[in-house]
Amino acid sequence: MVSLDIVKESNARLRELGPGLVALFVGGTSGIGEATAKAFVHHAVSPHVYLVGRSASAAERIIQECKALNNDGRVEFLQADVSELGEVDRVCKEITSKEKHINLIVQSQGNLTLAGRIENSNGLDRKMTLNYYSRMRFITNLLPLLKSATMAPPYLSRSQSILSGGTEKSGFDKDDIELKESYTGSKCANQTIVMNTFMTGEYASRNPATTFVHSFPGVVKTPLARELPLWARMGITAMWPVISLFAVPVDEVGERQLYIATSGVFAPAQKPKASSSSGVPPVGGQEIAKGLDGNSGSGAYIVNWNDDIAGNQKLFANYRKSGMGKTAWDHTMEVFQRLPPTDQKP
Template identity: 35%
Template sequence: MPSLRLARQANTTVRERRSTLVAVFVGGTSGIGEATAKELAKIIETPTIYIVGRNQAAGDRVTEDLRELNIRGSYHFINSDVSLLRYVDAACREIQNNERIVDLLFMTPGHLATRKNDTVEGLDNNHVLRYYARMRFIHNLIPQLQATEFPARVVTVLAAGKEGEIEESNFDLQASFSFGTAATYGATMNSLAMEYLASQHRSISFIHVFPGLVRTPLMRSSFGSFLGSMIGLFTRMMSISEQESGERNVFMATSTAYPPAAHAGGASNDGVSIAKAPTGKVGGGSYLLDFDGEDTTNPKLMESYREKEYPTKLWDHTMDIFQRILGPDTQAD
């Protein structure tokens, strides 16, 4: 998969294929989401970018930075605490009222939580951010993602390749919770959901990415200024900058190397081979990627879940959660 040089080169050619792009960044007020939005604004002639987050001041700062990078774009901040699914729905309605299509849905919300903290909706706050809120954005915006001229793409940034053993009875982390359990369930559930959704919506690409170690404010916000800074200093030599992460993420968000299932069999024009889905199929529509775009699938583990029908069982569970919290009008895909 691409070197940073090749990714940068490919990014500069995106505007030759398209001059406009509508993107939604969930968790885009800092770190990886912000960096990716900024790199995207640089390469699209007239982008429309929505930033969804809960910090109005940060949202205003990011949208102003985007305008300075590309005055031809249209930038919007939606103030929303997406740890509550009802607010996810409200954010989606605002987007849908303004946009007929969404070309890119890019999601990074979440933090490092050492203990369980249930919201008023009865789910762990961070598990919602890592999984349920992301899936609700996808579920709600499917009509807009399917209406695009170019194949749309969904990117969830979390922990592809870090999947592990999970139990159907504990999908919601209410039966058993620990820091490690929450991390494993978040990673595995995102990967299983991407595979399921790609099988149901063959005109859309679904990507789960592990971003690697990135020099973002995450450690300071999670562990405090002193300890977070010490962790950042210790890991600096093993980490990449926010800008590099943004450049690599833009490649994965726009490259023809990651086609939807309906476009399998085509060729990439980015100088790299078409990627494999977790099923082993080239151009299969869902992709588990390392920070540099390399396939990071654990074939044996994913096959074991496929044999137990976990992708379907997980999505059925997800829809049950939506219906329990948001009411019976929630429709399954």
């Protein structure tokens, strides 16, 4: 476990990277995304933040709270329902029209639902789209801006998907990846978790100067359950005194996820030529973390709530032998080819 003191020391040094860091927080208008965005605004110098979410009223509140944290920061809200990939493309085009680079993409969009498979206009399940397809679409569309960030100080270029890294299980269904015929809530979770994990490796291998992370925030009290039926929400409320014994305070989650998003411990495979670190240099004698492939500094990391490297290495090895990375990549690119073309290429 990385101590909270180390986390806070690293985050406090974010200001040393200089002014003008650009960050995108998808799902940033509530819960974990909101907490991470606020931590970033608090610690960065004159940052420019894009918040993507559905609630304009929540965004306005967060913008005002961010001004109180850092009056030199600029926070802009982009309203979108990212369970529709067309909305993802629209947001990406707007950002691309305004920015020459982006340092951080932090994604935590999602929901809790018992409704079963519900298709969007692309024929994809909405929950799978929130957990997986929209995240990969943001990364793919904004890769040119991430690459631009690797070419100039402070060389911070990172994509972080906050979902359930390290909780992968066996039994990925290659025959029905989109779960059109065999949808269950547990299968949806595992399909999207496994693909998030192995796409970190696929993106990192193709973009070695950028770090890709799949993290697990732990049990956190957030508004994620608002789409559950009343009886389920009442059950969670009744059980919360017990659940809370294992929960991570939301402020701590924000600090820990920001640490993952900015610490040089999670180094890209290719170090910047003009700098010893991409991100905040490791503090307290820390070493570069081991990546998805088990090698130090591979550029693809699976990280637990306590900022330790997570995951079952034997399970990962079995998935690698089965070609899981190629399966996830080929499937994702095939899905994206069904959509109207964009100007971006992976």
